[in-house]
Amino acid sequence: MKKAAGSLAAPLVMLAVLLLVDLIAYPGFFKLTLQDGALVGNVVDILNRAAPVVIISAGMVVVISTGGVDLSVGAVMAIAGAASAFVLKQSEAAKEADGPAMVKALGTGLCGGVLGGALNAFLVSVIEIQPIIATLLLMVAGRGVAQLITDGQIINFQNPAFAALGSGTFMFLPRPVWVALAVVLVVGGLTRLTSLGLFLESVGANALASRLSGVPVRAVKNFAYVLCGVTAALAGMVMSADIKAADSSNAGLYFELEAILAVALGGTSLSGGKFSITGAVIGTILMQALTTTVNSWGIDKSATLILKAGLVVTVCVLQSASVKQKLAGVFAKGAEA
Amino acid sequence: MKLLREKATSLAPALVLLVLYLYFGFTYKGFFEPRVLAHMVGDNAFLGVTAIGVTLVILTGGIDLSVGSIVGLSGILMAWLVTNKGVPPSAALVVVIGLGTLIGLAQGFLIAKFEIAPFLVTLGGLFFARGLALLISRESIQIQDPWFKSLGLYSLPLPGGAEATLGTIVFVLLVLAATLILRFTVFGRTVYAIGGNAQSARLMGLKVDRTVLGVYAFSGFCAAVGGVLFSLYTLSGNAIAATGMELDAIAATVIGGTLLTGGYGSALGTVVGVMILGVVQSAITFNGTLSSWWTKVFIGTLLLVFMLLQRGVQRLGAGRSATS
Numbered sequence: 284m285k286k287a288a289g290s291l292a293a294p295l296v297m298l299a300v301l302l303l304v305d306l307i308a309y310p311g312f313f314k315l316t317l318q319d320g321a322l323v324g325n326v327v328d329i330l331n332r333a334a335p336v337v338i339i340s341a342g343m344v345v346v347i348s349t350g351g352v353d354l355s356v357g358a359v360m361a362i363a364g365a366a367s368a369f370v371l372k373q374s375e376a377a378k379e380a381d382g383p384a385m386v387k388a389l390g391t392g393l394c395g396g397v398l399g400g401a402l403n404a405f406l407v408s409v410i411e412i413q414p415i416i417a418t419l420l421l422m423v424a425g426r427g428v429a430q431l432i433t434d435g436q437i438i439n440f441q442n443p444a445f446a447a448l449g450s451g452t453f454m455f456l457p458r459p460v461w462v463a464l465a466v467v468l469v470v471g472g473l474t475r476l477t478s479l480g481l482f483l484e485s486v487g488a489n490a491l492a493s494r495l496s497g498v499p500v501r502a503v504k505n506f507a508y509v510l511c512g513v514t515a516a517l518a519g520m521v522m523s524a525d526i527k528a529a530d531s532s533n534a535g536l537y538f539e540l541e542a543i544l545a546v547a548l549g550g551t552s553l554s555g556g557k558f559s560i561t562g563a564v565i566g567t568i569l570m571q572a573l574t575t576t577v578n579s580w581g582i583d584k585s586a587t588l589i590l591k592a593g594l595v596v597t598v599c600v601l602q603s604a605s606v607k608q609k610l611a612g613v614f615a616k617g618a619e620a
Numbered sequence: 621m622k623l624l625r626e627k628a629t630s631l632a633p634a635l636v637l638l639v640l641y642l643y644f645g646f647t648y649k650g651f652f653e654p655r656v657l658a659h660m661v662g663d664n665a666f667l668g669v670t671a672i673g674v675t676l677v678i679l680t681g682g683i684d685l686s687v688g689s690i691v692g693l694s695g696i697l698m699a700w701l702v703t704n705k706g707v708p709p710s711a712a713l714v715v716v717i718g719l720g721t722l723i724g725l726a727q728g729f730l731i732a733k734f735e736i737a738p739f740l741v742t743l744g745g746l747f748f749a750r751g752l753a754l755l756i757s758r759e760s761i762q763i764q765d766p767w768f769k770s771l772g773l774y775s776l777p778l779p780g781g782a783e784a785t786l787g788t789i790v791f792v793l794l795v796l797a798a799t800l801i802l803r804f805t806v807f808g809r810t811v812y813a814i815g816g817n818a819q820s821a822r823l824m825g826l827k828v829d830r831t832v833l834g835v836y837a838f839s840g841f842c843a844a845v846g847g848v849l850f851s852l853y854t855l856s857g858n859a860i861a862a863t864g865m866e867l868d869a870i871a872a873t874v875i876g877g878t879l880l881t882g883g884y885g886s887a888l889g890t891v892v893g894v895m896i897l898g899v900v901q902s903a904i905t906f907n908g909t910l911s912s913w914w915t916k917v918f919i920g921t922l923l924l925v926f927m928l929l930q931r932g933v934q935r936l937g938a939g940r941s942a943t944s
């Protein structure tokens with residue numbers, strides 16, 4: 284327990300510092316107003332924009348806990364967005380009712396996610412290819428597949444039932460925030476209320492030892508990659524629902540990197556063995572808060588990328604073994620006392 | 621056993637290239653013309669040059685995700701210096717290549733000194749270089765400088781109506797240099813040793829940290845040269861150019877037979893990988909009806925086939941050595 288708290292401290296402190304800077308330098312940053320039953324303000328905006336990455340991070344953190352990584356989430360987002368938009372467009376042409384069409388589109392998109400995840404799972408757990416490379420495959424080919432589905436065009440749709448997934452308000456907050464919360468709760472419940480989380484961590488810590496002690500390593504890895512595919516597909520559909528369109532060339536671009544960064548920021552080691560979903564959520568919100576801060580100060584948007592780079596490097600250096608040892612040396616006396 | 625393994629991984633790509641080239645050659649009229657072949661190389665020279673740098677990184681068992689961004693940064697910086705600041709192109713060239721090498725060096729430092737995963741460090745590099753490129757200019761910048769233009773339009777006539785652009789020449793020279801370095805220098809042999817087993821390499825007294833530093837600096841250098849070649853090719857700079865190109869470079873390296881776990885592969889293999897991508901692109905252009913997105917799907921499929929092949933050969937090797 285102590286360990287988890289320790290690794291959450293760094294991102295929480297950074298988030299607190301960032302928000303404090305906002306509070307001092309930008310009065311009104313935290314101002315919330317109620318408009319037509321919806322809360323409006325920077326904080327809500329941060330949560331809303333962070334939602335898709337939060338959804339993906341929930342899946343990514345599970346994959347990373349097994350010592351793997353999934354680079355294909357951005358491409359899977361594009362596939363799911365494209366496939367669901369394609370189904371919606373066809374249903375609109377056939378004059379189907381909005382409800383069933385929405386269910387069909389959602390199902391198709393999720394199937395895309397399951398298939399993508401299953402391909403990754405097969406390559407990683409059965410063929411035993413390194414995860415970075417195995418998922419690189421779908422990352423390269425997936426966007427091509429999405430482009431083929433949409434024929435290189437941006438597909439627009441109208442279906443209000445589907446659009447509600449990514450836009451509008453429910454109980455004061457934007458709907459994507461609720462979707463993200465639900466995903467985090469489901470994944471958290473699956474992994475922390477059952478022994479699955481322990482299995483995931485043991486596979487990540489030592490796959491061979493886990494297998495010898497009777498943990499179904501292959502099944503655990505399969506679960507992780509399929510779950511990640513599903514969360515990516517859901518995030519892709521939330522994003523396309525928001526803009527009522529599927530843009531296969533830009534949807535989910537660099538999201539794999541954002542999600543991995545969020546997970547790493549949240550104190551989950553990329554070598555696997557332990558994970559924190561809460562940390563991943565905090566990491567995502569930290570990054571989005573940074574972006575929103577930079578935007579609200581009117582600084583050039585490109586500066587965000589450089590700041591993010593600085594963030595990655597800082598956190599990695601802080602988490603690296605040599606720095607930890609030095610810090611441990613400094614704090615050793617305090618801990619002993 | 622080892623011989624079979626090495627032969628299978630290095631001959632298979634060449635065989636695939638030959639089969640694809642012959643197949644498309646007999647399918648599409650005019651595909652065999654030397655001009656087409658020269659274009660295949662010339663059009664992909666910037667990718668090839670970048671992929672050579674990535675190959676060295678992958679040989680050490682690392683990965684470099686920052687190269688696409690460095691290509692974009694180098695192109696826009698070159699155009700900005702020459703067009704907007706009036707810097708002589710030769711001086712701009714030194715600055716651009718210097719910056720690329722420096723970014724690579726910084727990444728190598730973080731990886732070697734703090735033992736951070738190369739994946740994360742170069743991810744930071746990807747964000748940093750792209751952000752810097754976008755800060756320089758969001759708009760594409762034309763390069764009008766006559767000397768630079770003459771370099772971009774230069775071509776060396778070859779027999780059969782083909783011609784070699786400056787990009788092709790640089791690519792060939794770089795491949796030659798990389799091959800010699802990898803085969804005959806201490807640095808090159810250390811690269812393979814690290815990829816085989818970094819721990820053992822260290823225990824053998826090899827300068828692991830310094831070599832890792834050098835490999836990432838070299839990759840940054842290659843990407844910067846690739847960026848300059850790209851700006852010569854388009855006679856302009858664009859901050860979002862070469863987005864996602866790091867994947868093409870990695871794909872070319874893998875398809876060329878370099879093991880992603882490091883320790884085995886060659887610069888020549890990567891040339892074959894780049895040529896396979898070039899042949900597929902040309903075939904899709906010749907076909908005319910296929911959407912260019914098929915290139916990505918095809919590259920993905922090829923990647924899959926080569927990964928399965930690599931695993932198969934590795935398992936065969938592991939199985940044999942275990943029973944013997």
